[in-house]
Amino acid sequence: MPDTALTVLDARSLQRTLRRMADEIVELNNGTDDLLIVGIQRRGVQLAARIVSMIAERENATVPQGALDITLYRDDLQTVGPRPVVGPTDIPTDIDGKHVVIVDDVLYTGRTVRAALDELADFGRPRRIALAVLIDRGGRELPIHADIVGRTVSVPPGSRIDVLIGEMDGRDAVVQVTPGTPA
Amino acid sequence: MSGPLGKDLLGLEPLSGDQIRLILDTAEPFKEISERAIKKVPTLRGATIVNLFFEASTRTRVSFEFAEKRLSADTVNVAASGSSVSKGETLVDTARNLEAMRIDMVVVRHGASGAAQFLAERIESNVINAGDGTHEHPTQGLLDLLTLRDHFGKLDGLKVCICGDVLHSRVARSNIWGLTKMGARVAVCGPRSLLPNAIDGMGVTVFDHIEEAIGWADALNVLRLQLERMTAGYIPSLREYNRVFGVSRERLERAGRDLLILHPGPMNRGVEIDSDVADGPFSVILDQVTNGVAVRMAVLYLLSGGRPELAEAAKGGGGAAR
Amino acid sequence: MSKLILLRGGRVVDPSQRLDAVADVLIADGKIAAVGARVAEGAPGAEILDCAGLVVAPGFIDVHCHLREPGREDVETIATGARAAAAGGFTAVCAMPNTDPVTDNQAAVGFIVRQAQRADAARVYPIGAVSVGQKGGSLAEFGEMVGAGAVAVSDDGKPVASAHLMRTALEYARTFGIPVADHCEEPTLAQGGAMNEGLMSAKLGLKGIPSEAEEIMAIRDILLARRTGGHVHLCHMSTRGSVDLIRWGKERNINVTAEVCPHHISLTEDAVDGYDTNAKMNPPLRTADDVEALRDAVKDGTIDVIATDHAPHHYDEKEREFADAPNGIVGLETALAVNVTWLVRPGILDVPTLVERMSVAPARIFHLPGGTLRPGAPADVTVFDPAAEWVVEPARFRSKGRNSPYAGMTLTGRVHFTLVDGRVIHRAG
Numbered sequence: 001m002p003d004t005a006l007t008v009l010d011a012r013s014l015q016r017t018l019r020r021m022a023d024e025i026v027e028l029n030n031g032t033d034d035l036l037i038v039g040i041q042r043r044g045v046q047l048a049a050r051i052v053s054m055i056a057e058r059e060n061a062t063v064p065q066g067a068l069d070i071t072l073y074r075d076d077l078q079t080v081g082p083r084p085v086v087g088p089t090d091i092p093t094d095i096d097g098k099h100v101v102i103v104d105d106v107l108y109t110g111r112t113v114r115a116a117l118d119e120l121a122d123f124g125r126p127r128r129i130a131l132a133v134l135i136d137r138g139g140r141e142l143p144i145h146a147d148i149v150g151r152t153v154s155v156p157p158g159s160r161i162d163v164l165i166g167e168m169d170g171r172d173a174v175v176q177v178t179p180g181t182p183a
Numbered sequence: 184m185s186g187p188l189g190k191d192l193l194g195l196e197p198l199s200g201d202q203i204r205l206i207l208d209t210a211e212p213f214k215e216i217s218e219r220a221i222k223k224v225p226t227l228r229g230a231t232i233v234n235l236f237f238e239a240s241t242r243t244r245v246s247f248e249f250a251e252k253r254l255s256a257d258t259v260n261v262a263a264s265g266s267s268v269s270k271g272e273t274l275v276d277t278a279r280n281l282e283a284m285r286i287d288m289v290v291v292r293h294g295a296s297g298a299a300q301f302l303a304e305r306i307e308s309n310v311i312n313a314g315d316g317t318h319e320h321p322t323q324g325l326l327d328l329l330t331l332r333d334h335f336g337k338l339d340g341l342k343v344c345i346c347g348d349v350l351h352s353r354v355a356r357s358n359i360w361g362l363t364k365m366g367a368r369v370a371v372c373g374p375r376s377l378l379p380n381a382i383d384g385m386g387v388t389v390f391d392h393i394e395e396a397i398g399w400a401d402a403l404n405v406l407r408l409q410l411e412r413m414t415a416g417y418i419p420s421l422r423e424y425n426r427v428f429g430v431s432r433e434r435l436e437r438a439g440r441d442l443l444i445l446h447p448g449p450m451n452r453g454v455e456i457d458s459d460v461a462d463g464p465f466s467v468i469l470d471q472v473t474n475g476v477a478v479r480m481a482v483l484y485l486l487s488g489g490r491p492e493l494a495e496a497a498k499g500g501g502g503a504a505r
Numbered sequence: 506m507s508k509l510i511l512l513r514g515g516r517v518v519d520p521s522q523r524l525d526a527v528a529d530v531l532i533a534d535g536k537i538a539a540v541g542a543r544v545a546e547g548a549p550g551a552e553i554l555d556c557a558g559l560v561v562a563p564g565f566i567d568v569h570c571h572l573r574e575p576g577r578e579d580v581e582t583i584a585t586g587a588r589a590a591a592a593g594g595f596t597a598v599c600a601m602p603n604t605d606p607v608t609d610n611q612a613a614v615g616f617i618v619r620q621a622q623r624a625d626a627a628r629v630y631p632i633g634a635v636s637v638g639q640k641g642g643s644l645a646e647f648g649e650m651v652g653a654g655a656v657a658v659s660d661d662g663k664p665v666a667s668a669h670l671m672r673t674a675l676e677y678a679r680t681f682g683i684p685v686a687d688h689c690e691e692p693t694l695a696q697g698g699a700m701n702e703g704l705m706s707a708k709l710g711l712k713g714i715p716s717e718a719e720e721i722m723a724i725r726d727i728l729l730a731r732r733t734g735g736h737v738h739l740c741h742m743s744t745r746g747s748v749d750l751i752r753w754g755k756e757r758n759i760n761v762t763a764e765v766c767p768h769h770i771s772l773t774e775d776a777v778d779g780y781d782t783n784a785k786m787n788p789p790l791r792t793a794d795d796v797e798a799l800r801d802a803v804k805d806g807t808i809d810v811i812a813t814d815h816a817p818h819h820y821d822e823k824e825r826e827f828a829d830a831p832n833g834i835v836g837l838e839t840a841l842a843v844n845v846t847w848l849v850r851p852g853i854l855d856v857p858t859l860v861e862r863m864s865v866a867p868a869r870i871f872h873l874p875g876g877t878l879r880p881g882a883p884a885d886v887t888v889f890d891p892a893a894e895w896v897v898e899p900a901r902f903r904s905k906g907r908n909s910p911y912a913g914m915t916l917t918g919r920v921h922f923t924l925v926d927g928r929v930i931h932r933a934g
Contacts, residue, residue, distance in 0.1 A: 069212060072224040072254075072484075083186050083485050086212045122221040196708065275824050295826035296710035297780030316828070318710030353710060379707035380715075 001180040008135070008153055008161070011172035017150040018047065021132055022054040024148045028130060029099050032061040036098045036126075040116055041069040041087040044104040046165045047134060051103060066091040068102070073115035095124040101148075105163040107133040110144035135174060137161050188485050191303040191310040194319035195360040203364055207329050209481035210474070216253055217476055227256035227487055230287040235277070236313070237263040237293040242448055242472070243313050243323070247290050250479035256288075274301060282306045288487065291315070296353075309486040317351050322482060323447050324357025326475040328365060330467050331402055333474070334443055339366035344396040345387075346430060347406035347455050348377040350417075354447045358404055359385050372396035373406075373428060376417045393428050397435060402443035405430050408455045421454050431457045441465050448472075509533050509548045510927055515556025515888060519563055520861040521877035530561055532884040535927035540878055554929070556888050559921055562860040563878050564596025564885035566867035569661070569686070569740055569764060569812035570837060572598075572629065574620060575613075576605025581817040581905050583617060586837070587626035589815070589904035591931035593837040594920035596885035597628035597875055598815075602639065603662035609634035611649035618654040626930050627923070628885075630656040630873065635674045635685060639663050644670070644677060651681045656871050659686035661740055666692050668725055675735025684738040684762065684871060689722035689747070690714075690788070699828045701774040701789040709777065711827060714789055716744040723747045727754040727761050738870065739763040741814050743788035745798035752807045762870045763802075764812040767836060767843035768910065770799050776910055782823040782830035783910040786816070800853050809866045813840045817906025835899075835906035843911065845891055845918030856891060884927035893919040 009017060029035050032055060039048030045067045052065045069087040071077075102116050113131060120129060132148035137155045151174070155161060159178040166172050188202055195203065216224055232251050236244055244260065251258045274293075278301075281289060288309040291299050296316030303310035314320040332338050343362055349355040349371045362369045363386050371378055372390040382389060390396040396403065408424060418424050435442055444456070444466045452458045461468060512530040517540055519525075530537065531544040531551065538544070545551070572586035581589075583600070590598045600617055602608035608617060614631045621629035633650035637643050639660045647658055658678060665671045665687055674685045695718040700706050702713025723739055727750060730737040739751065742763050754761040768786065773793050776784035784790055802808040816833025823830050836843075844863070848854040854862070864887070868876025875885040896915050899907040923931035 072216075072226040077226060078229070083209075083487075086209055086484070088212050089215055118225065122219055122223065124220060273821070273825055293826070295828050297827045300780055301826060316710050317712075356708070356710060380702060380713075381704040381707045384704035385707060 003180045004178045006176040006178075007173060008176055009151060009174040014134075014172045014174060017134065018050055019054055021134070021148050021150055022051045022058070025051065025101050025130075025132060026055060026059060028147060029101070032059050032063050034097065034099050034127070035063045036066060036093060036095060036100045037063055038066040038068050038091070038100055038102050038116075038120070040102065040104040040112060041067060043163055043165050043168065046167050047105060048103040051132075064093050068116050068119055070112055070115035070119055073119045075111060075115065089119070091123050095120065095126045098126045100126040100129045102129060102131050103133075104131075105134050106161050107131070107136045107144075107146050108139050110140045110142035113144050114142050134163060135161055186485055188482075190486070191299070191312075192321050192482055192486060193300050193303060193310070193312045195321045195324050195357045195364070196319065198364070200364045200366070203325070203328065203361055206325055206478065206481050206485060207332060209485060210325075210329055210477040213477040213480040213484070214474070216480070217473070222253050223255055224253065225255045226484060227251070227254040230256045230487055231285070232256045232258045232288045232290065232483070233281055233286050234258060234260045234313075235281070235289055235291045236261065237291070237298070238314070240292055240314070243292065246472070246475040247313060247479050249476050250483055253476070254480055254483055256483070274298060275305060278302050278305045282308065288483070311482060311486065314353050316353065317356075318353055319357045319360075320353040321357050322475070322479050323354050324361040325482070326471055326478040327354075327358055327404060327445055327447070328361050329474045329478055330445060330471045331367075331443070333470065334467060335401065338362065341367040342370070342399060342401045343367050343404060344370040344372050344390065344400040344402075345404045345406065346372045346393065346396060346428065348408050348412060349373055349382065349406065350377045350379050351409060351412070352406050355406060359387055363387075370396060370399060374418055374424075377412065393430065394434060394437070397438045397442060400442060402445060403430060404445040404447070405456045407447065407449060408451055410451070421451075425454050429455060429457060430460050432459045432463065435460060443467055445471055508927065509551035510884075510924070511545055511548055511551040511553045512556045512561050512886065512888065513545065513553050515559045515561035517561045517878065518857050518860050519878040520857045521563065521865050522879060524878070525857050530878060530886065532886075532924070532927040535884055537878050537880050537882050537884050539880055554888070554922055556921075559888050559890050560856055561878075562887050562889070563864045563876050564887045564923065564925065565594045565841070565863040566871075566873060566875060567595050567598040567813050567815070567837065567840070568657075568738075568810055568867045568871050570598045570600060570815035571603065571817070571833070572600045573817060574604065575616065579905075580819050583620040583629055584624035584626070585903060585905050586815070587621060587624040587629055589835070589837040589902060590627035591923045591925070592903045592920065593839070594841050594887040594889055594923050594931075595627050595837060596887065596923060596925045597630060597873060598837070599630045599632050599656060599871065601632050601659060601661045602634040607634050607639050608632070609637050609639065609645040611646065611653045614650045614653040614655045626925075628925060630654065630871075632657045632659050632661075632686065634658065635660040635665055636670060641666050641670060644674060647677055647681055647683070651683060655683070656873060657684045657686050657738065659688070659740070661686060661688045664688050664690040664692060664722055668729065671726060672729045672733060675729055675733040675737060679733070679735050682872065684736040686738040686740050687722065687726050688740050689719045689726065689742075691718045691721045694718035694721070698789070699785065700777045701791045703774060703792060705774045705777060709780065711777075714787070716746050716791065716795070719744055719788055720746040720750060724750045727751070727759055730754070730761050731757065731759045734760060736760045736762070741766045741769065741788055741812070742799065742802075742808060743769045743791050744795050748798045748802040748807055751802070755807065762809045763807070764810045765799050765803055765808045766812060766814045767840045767847075768834060770796060770803065771843050771847040772910060777827075780827040781910065782825070782827055783834060783908050783912070785827060785830050785832055786814070786834055787832040800848060803848065803862055804853055804858065809862070809870055811840070811844060811862045812867070813837055815904070815906075817904055818908050820907055823908050834908050834910055835902065835904050837904060838902050839897060839909060839911050839916065841889060841920060842895070842897075842916035842918040846916045849891060850917055884924055886922070886924040887920060888922040889918060889920045891918050893917065895919050
């Protein structure tokens, strides 16, 4: 049986969802002052960039944007095989006293967010850190929740969520993939 | 438990161009860590690293120690003078004792060529060669490559001349292997008494005159001239060495273009390199030192951990980050 | 009735009589009694050793080995060395004098002779030192040493650095008709060297010993032999240049002979890669070009003999940094197989020439008994299978030394019987 793919968000609904998330971020922050939007490598960075440009359109304000690679903070480095590739981390401003919003594509176990929180703490002491995710698929292993969620999806065991971003994958979409059984 | 580089880093000769590129690429994100307020990531938390230095070294040992500490490893420095080595313990016994202490990695500096490989073949821990005799000093070679790549944007086609005592230089050998594997063209320049007889077999051009080398190269890597070479009869005097082979501002200006100047340190100012060159605008000697920490972090990261048996155990708990 | 042994049906190869034929060899009273097709008929009741398919040759003689006794009995003794020799098909070996104390006097030579008699294996002929204490100063007492049983003099392990000393040694040795065997090494060029100087030493960062260190001393010795008329024997030649110089000397009828070791005709400096201390010896393993020249020289006789330079070391001593490890490998138990594998099988040497270089020539140039199966000669005989393959397992050596670069290799050529004075001192297990 081949893989089956169920579309969760198509390109237009993805864009719409992001726009809503951008609005919610500004709302949560009560404006754009002291706001810093940090994407988690790699698709979180792309989503953060879109959110920043949407905020710029609506609010006519330039919100600083950063990127976090959490590889070096992963809690499973002792157990994975070959070393994962480390991407760049770029925090452009002093984060002390800032309102930081972490952006990622999928929230699942919560371990990535835990690593991101630890990493951010090494850069300084923000006033507040919020979490915005495009998809919350449940299955948390740590006491972590998102402040802003694009879409909540209940994913059956064995299936996965693939977030496709035009800049990296050629098209925008969120699909739920259920691996087929080998023929 | 061998990663993309294998168990050990013994030299650049056994590595492929892709492996060297991986280390250089991995070093890039590590540069940023040293610029943070808290210059530390938890990556090697719980890992034990012994810096086993049978030869005195300040800069390499300190650079490794910073790299290890910025990755949160537990480190112990063992200097030959303060250990049982001075009581006549053999290298093999030293190796066995380290093994018995369940360490994860050993960074070794030793006066005998092949000592790092000797150790690596006898212990399960990862071994990083921090200089073995006149054989190789791979992390120095890598930081030189990184510095050159930072400056020129690429290594392929770059013309680099290694100047000075190539015969006794592990830095020279690591540079020759690393640069040629990355597509750079390599030359050496120095008195023939300080060049290995068979040097052309290593794929390098030989210049007898420093002026020719300066006229040809995009960058000079100027080696330290050990003062004892004089007493051993390889060269007549430091004064004459400086006059004939010294890298001076006048010589560089005559080239009519800018050459990048590297030096592995420590420098003998006024011997192989003049102060106004070492401190001049085209010297990247301090960039090399900065890059040294990033390259060593990259090597430690790439060699460390990755224990599949733990991964098996963790599977049930869903250990992956996502 | 005397004890009779019949070596039956082997291929008898004795270059001293230009003999190469399937025949029986009859031994009586420890001497060769007869060689021929029907000698068995006259020997009822003889002990029969079946030699069908095997080569029966005059016993091999090694003119260069280190038996370490006195001084380093932990790494080899005369007894273990003589048993290792027997296992390797050697009926006699010459022991170099770099013992502790140095074999530089009559009493020391006598000690070796007595220990060898007690060992009851291969014969051991002592070589005395050229200079007192091998210090390169004053001449040792050649006459006294020869009287006690020495068959040559050498400062092997250390070169005779002084040309004057070499000259007087060659002159003085003439009275006793013994060769002066020299380890050719110009000390200032070789100092600190751990391997051949070349691309490999440049890569490994090891100090090299240039070929010229050997060749300069080889030509010095040849020229001094010309001047003095003395017999110089050049030990363990390792370079193409040395071969050319020996050829030059022989063309001028200079009294020079030379030896090569099995490792120098089989291995190159590439074996050092990875810092294998079992590939460390002096002179060092050289290049493929040198190996080719040495093989040709063994073939054409420019090099007279193949000698092992058997040099056992304790495993601890080899288990260390390359530059600090001692030189030398064990060779007695692998010599035949290495020679067969790298000289006979590729067709460089035929079996008679191999026997010439390992038995007949050593006896001739060192004036030793043996090297022949003529009736009346001592029954020193080696019986080997030139086609049998075996895997080198140092743990099974009779020698105490385990330091062999051939460990784990499959070699061709295996000794079946070794007889000294008509007694079987080794029998393949």
